[in-house]
Amino acid sequence: MVAQNTTAVELSRFPVADLELAVETHNPDGRPALLFSHGFGQTRGAWYGAAAALAKEGCRCVTFDCRGHGQSDRVADGAYRMEQFADDLIRLSKAQPEPPILVGASMGGLIGMLVAGEVRPSPFRALVLVDITPRWEPAGVERILGFMKAHPEGFADYAEAADKIAGYLPQRRERKTEEQLRPLLRQGTDGRLRWHWDPALLAGVVNDSERYQPRLLAATSKIDVPVLLLSGARSDVVSSDTVNEFLLRVPHARHVEIAQATHMVAGDANDAFTREVTRFVQDLTRCGPAESKANLQVH
Structure with a gap:
């Protein structure tokens, strides 16, 4: 190296x-x-x-x-x-x-x-x-999968997503910013933000x-x-x-x-x-x- x-x-x-x-x-x-x-x-x-x-x-x-x-x-x-x-x-x-x-x-x-x-x-x-x-x-x-399954309706905005992640990862000191969340969420035709991964x-x-x-x-x-x-x-x-x-x-x-x-x-x-x-x-x-x-x- x-x-x-x-x-x-x-x-x-x-x-x-x-x-x-x-x-x-x-x-x-x-x-x-x-x-x-x-x-x-x-x-x-x-x-x-x-x-x-x-x-x-x-x-x-x-x-x-x-x-x-x-x-x-x-x-x-x-x-x-x-x-x-x-x-x-x-x-x-x-x-x-x-x-x-x-x-x-x-x-x-x-x-x-x-x-x-x-x-x-x-x-x-x-x-x-x-x-x-x-x-x-x-x-x-099961704890991990429970979080992944918990929000099928998505989130109204990045702030709501950040709130949910902060509750799931209380050990993290820093709250996720919108810039950090953009690669993790996709906006649907209904305007809601959902996780980037395929639900299938x-x-x-x-x-x-x-x-x-x-x-x-x-x-x-x-x-x-x-x-x-x-x-x-x-x-x-x-x-x-x-x-x-x-x-x-x-x-x-x-x-x-x-x-x-x-x-x-x-x-x-x-x-x-x-x-x-x-x-x-x-x-x-x-x-x-x-x-x-x-x-x-x-x-």
């Missing part, structure tokens, strides 16, 4: 099997390459602070909106499946100038685990999982998630690239039990708990999150690809 004084940002549309994804590349000529995959109901904007900081350190940082999210296309028939998200991730990885380090939060991490365990050779150089393990705490997931996602990926858990557990045991698991100390989605089970399945993984962070680790404690990712990337850079796994067996 070599620090850069300036970093360019490129916006593009990336074609996958049946649609196009919105992609943002920070410092296109940098290396190593990092590919950021966001959580369910989020956008590439969730990574902006971390991607910008790591790009200044010399990394190529690629963020994107998953299908059905943000500015990426929605599936025409409304049928979303985990395999589609996995295929998108594989295609994006192979489009990079070198195998990227995948940074995946929540849904993005689950898809990353699935791909890292099932695809050979692995399309990733390494894996950073953000507050997700192959087995999760149902109560925490709730009936697709979410309802099928339990069915994928045995497959996720099996895939996780086959991950053979360096792994960093970052969990929030106040998370209700992962717990000491799910973390310990993960470490038994992936004994070479490193685990770091981020103090004061909930499930939304990057948003709650972006400086601490970025610092841990930077350390992990620096360790990988110091190690050669062949020796990186052995040298990162630290818990």
